[in-house]
Amino acid sequence: MIQVDIFSGFLGAGKTMLIKKMIANQVYNKDTAIIENEFGEVAIDGAYLEGSGIQVKEIYSGCICCSVSGDFKQAIGEVIKNYPVKQIIIEPSGVASLSDVLKIIKDGSFKDKLILNRVITVIDGTRFEMYRNNFSAFYLNQIQHAKTLIVSRSQFLGAGEIQHIISEIEKLNSKAAIITTPWEILHGRAIAEASKDSIKEELIRKVSMTRRNIKSVTGMQQPPAREVFDSVGIEGLNPHDKTVMEQILGTFENSNTYGEILRAKGIFSSQQGKWYQFDYVPGEYEIRETQPYYTSKLCIIGKGLKKEALVRLFQK
Ligand SMILES: [Zn+2]
Known part of the structure; x- marks a missing residue:
C-alpha cells in the first residue's frame, strides 16, 4: 500500500x-x-x-x-x-x-x-x-x-x-x-x-473529543472553481528589475487596475541576469533571489482579472 x-x-x-x-x-x-x-x-x-x-x-x-x-x-x-x-x-x-x-x-x-x-x-x-x-x-x-x-x-x-x-x-x-x-x-x-x-x-x-453542533455550513455546495476564479499565465516575461517588480506587486492590491488578484507567483530575471522568485497574496508580497531557470514565467489567480492589462504589464 x-x-x-x-x-x-x-x-x-x-x-x-x-x-x-x-x-x-x-x-x-x-x-x-x-x-x-x-x-x-x-x-x-x-x-x-x-x-x-x-x-x-x-x-x-x-x-x-x-x-x-x-x-x-x-x-x-x-x-x-x-x-x-x-x-x-x-x-x-x-x-x-x-x-x-x-x-x-x-x-x-x-x-x-x-x-x-x-x-x-x-x-x-x-x-x-x-x-x-x-x-x-x-x-x-x-x-x-x-x-x-x-x-x-x-x-x-x-x-x-x-x-x-x-x-x-x-x-x-x-x-x-x-x-x-x-x-x-x-x-x-x-x-x-x-x-x-x-x-x-x-x-x-488537542481538541476535546466532544462533537459540537456544527453550523449549517456542511450542506454548502461548492461551485466549479473555473466559474468563480480566473487565471492568467505568462511564460517568457521581459526582464524586470527587482525594484520594478516591487512597484508592480504594490499595485496589485488596488482591484480597479487589474481586477481582484488573490494570488500571484512566478520566476523572473533582471536585466543583469539575476533570477528571482516572487509570491503575492492580498496585501503582502515577497521577492527572493533564486537559481537561474530555463524560462521566466508567472501565474496570477483572482476574480474579474483584466487579462490584457496584465499581459501588457509583463510583456511590453
Ligand atoms: Zn475543483
Whole structure:
C-alpha cells in the first residue's frame, strides 16, 4: 500500500513551502512522488521542487477535484504503475474541494493500492476572516475535512487573535489537531509527528473529543472553481528589475487596475541576469533571489482579472 499525504489550503496559504521544508528535513525522500496541481495555466511550483530527487507530476490549467479530475486519476495510476514509491504527496490547487479530492483517493479503483495518511490543511491566520467571508464555499470545505490544521503566519497574530481563530476552526472541525506554532520554526519531523497519530502536547492544542453542533455550513455546495476564479499565465516575461517588480506587486492590491488578484507567483530575471522568485497574496508580497531557470514565467489567480492589462504589464 502506498501512503497518501494531502496538503490542502486556500490560494497562497504556503502549501508548497511547507512541503519543501518537509523534504529538506527528510520527512520525505526519494521513495516519494508528488502530484502537484495548479489552477493556473502555467505551472510554477514544480520548479521549486526540482533538484529534490523526488518525482513531481504537475497537473495545471484546472482543479483536480473537478475540471481535471480525469487527469488526476490518470496521474495517480501512472505513479502507482511506473514508480516504486512508498508515499505520494498530493497538493491540490488552492481552490480545490478537499472532500472531492478525498473521494477520488478513496475511489474503488485505488482501494487496495492507496492508504490515506496525513490530511493537512494550511490556513493563513492573517487572512482567516477575509477568506472565510468571501470564499466560504471553497474555504470551509478544506477546513472541515482536514485531520490536521496548520495556522500559518501565526507569528503576525496576537494571542487573542490566535485563540479566536482556534475557536472558530473548532466550530467547523472539532476532531482535527491544530498547530499554531509558526511552522517555519518547527522541524519538519515535528510537523510530521504532529500530523500522524502521536501528538506532542507542547506543539498542539488537542481538541476535546466532544462533537459540537456544527453550523449549517456542511450542506454548502461548492461551485466549479473555473466559474468563480480566473487565471492568467505568462511564460517568457521581459526582464524586470527587482525594484520594478516591487512597484508592480504594490499595485496589485488596488482591484480597479487589474481586477481582484488573490494570488500571484512566478520566476523572473533582471536585466543583469539575476533570477528571482516572487509570491503575492492580498496585501503582502515577497521577492527572493533564486537559481537561474530555463524560462521566466508567472501565474496570477483572482476574480474579474483584466487579462490584457496584465499581459501588457509583463510583456511590453
Ligand atoms: Zn475543483
